[in-house]
Amino acid sequence: MKPTATRRAKAVALLAIVSIVASCGLPRVGPNKREIYSGSVQQEGNAFVVAVDDHVTHAIDSVPSLGFSESFRSAGALGSDTIRAGDTLGLTIWENVDDGLLSNEGLNSTMLEEVQVDGSGFIFVPYAGRIQAAGNTPEAIRRIITNKLADQTPDPQVQVRRLAGDGATVSLVGAVGAQGVYPIERPTRTLSAMLARAGGVTIEPEIAQVRVLRGGKSGKIWFQDLYEHPEMDIALRGGDRVMVEEDSRAFTALGATGQQARMPFEHQTLSAIEAIAQVGGLMASAADPTGVFVMRDEPAHVANHVLGRRDLSGNQRMIYVLDLTEPNGIFMARDFTIRDGDTLYVTEAPFTQWNKVVSAMTGSLASVGAVNSAAETF
Structure with a gap:
């Protein structure tokens, strides 16, 4: 065979090998930029793909606040001595007469031990009736009982103390x-x-x-x-x-990042640049810094604000695009707030897929060469 024909045959064979390798599904971390954009609403997909700018960062800049009603x-x-239902009280009542309402003849004091506060918060004191005890202090209960008895016995003196119960x-x-x-x-x-x-x-x-x-x-x-x-x-x-x-909030990192995992929030607020740093940054050998995506379900009012619309209702699938190679790309990533449940995805650089094709091709050629060498030895 002539040298020219031989070279032509080798070129055809090389192109055939490249086509075969390229057509085989080479391993990769996920969709590329073109495939993500093809799934946008603009391309008749079901997600809005939005480039992050100052308008977007302000539209989504709302951190759920916590607080008490x-x-x-x-x-x-x-007070530290507030009486509760279930507590047990002790009462001592002194009357300024020899033959009082409560005391026996010859005695001027009466002790009422183990008076329990019922489930409704009341106690019963003879001649004073039902007294609201729960929510009151012993001093307040003392005044109530004294006033109740004052019309029936002269100058009554009352002492109230908690005997049992933790308050x-x-x-x-x-x-x-x-x-x-x-x-x-x-x-x-x-x-x-x-x-x-x-x-x-x-x-x-x-x-x-x-x-x-x-x-x-x-x-x-x-x-x-x-x-x-x-x-x-x-x-x-x-x-x-x-x-x-x-804090139970978390986001998921996928693609060409230093770590692919579900990551907890390390701060009350988390920006995209902090999230990237938290997972070990972008893979220097594989990541495409123009293809940093944040995916989330956005409430309708936020989606309408971001997109400048009024007709959307219900949660909307949003894909925010960060280009770290832009002059202010790092600032945009710093100002973009990550939410609970977000997915941070970084695409591979085009060179990475080409490198995989070349590696697979050269590996295949080496294998073919080894087979030919082995065949020639026989």
Whole structure:
């Protein structure tokens, strides 16, 4: 065969090998930029693909806030000696006559031991009737009984004391130094003071959340906000349940990043650039810095704002595009807020796929050469 014909045959064979290798589904981390854009609404897909700019960062710049409702904030601090239903009281009543209403002849005092506060919060005292005890202090109960008896016996003197019962208590569970049930005492009548009494939080304060359950209501706040916003340091009530838990928000990182995993939030707010850094940055040998995508379901009012529309309803699939090679691309990534449940996806650079084709091709050629060499030895 002539040299020219031989070279032509080799070129045809090389092109055939390249075509075969390229047509075989080479391994890759996910869709490329072209495939993502082809799934946009503009291309009759089902997701809006939006390039991130200042308008977009401002439109989505809203961090869900935590805090307590007015019913929690308006509750006054309890006294350390407030009586509760179920407590047991002891009463001593002195009368300024020898033959009093309650005392026996020759005695001027009467002791009523183990008077239990019923489930409705009342006690019964002879001649004084039913007395509201729960929610009152012993001193307040003393005044009520004295006034009730004053019309029936001259100058009565009353003493009230708690014999049994823990009074108002709060249970603390979760990431606190010492879980347990604690009485509301004078130094621990507010949430921050009670947390300190339990040994403080045992997780990073920046991602610690404090939940308070009171009856059928609940409220939650960031631990740090208790100190930055004193009005959120609510007064406690008997029966409150306080739980300290770690922030459960997370995002998923996929593609050409240093780590592909579900990642928890490390701060109360997380930007795209912080999220990229948290997963180890972009893979220098594979990532396309013009193809950084953030995918999420966006509420209709946010999607309408971002897209400049008014006709969208329901959650919308949004794909935000960050180009880190732009002059202000890093700033856009810094200002773009990551949300709970977001997917951060980084596409591979075109060179990466070409490199895979070449590697597969040269590997195939080496294999063919080895077979030919082996055949020639026989």
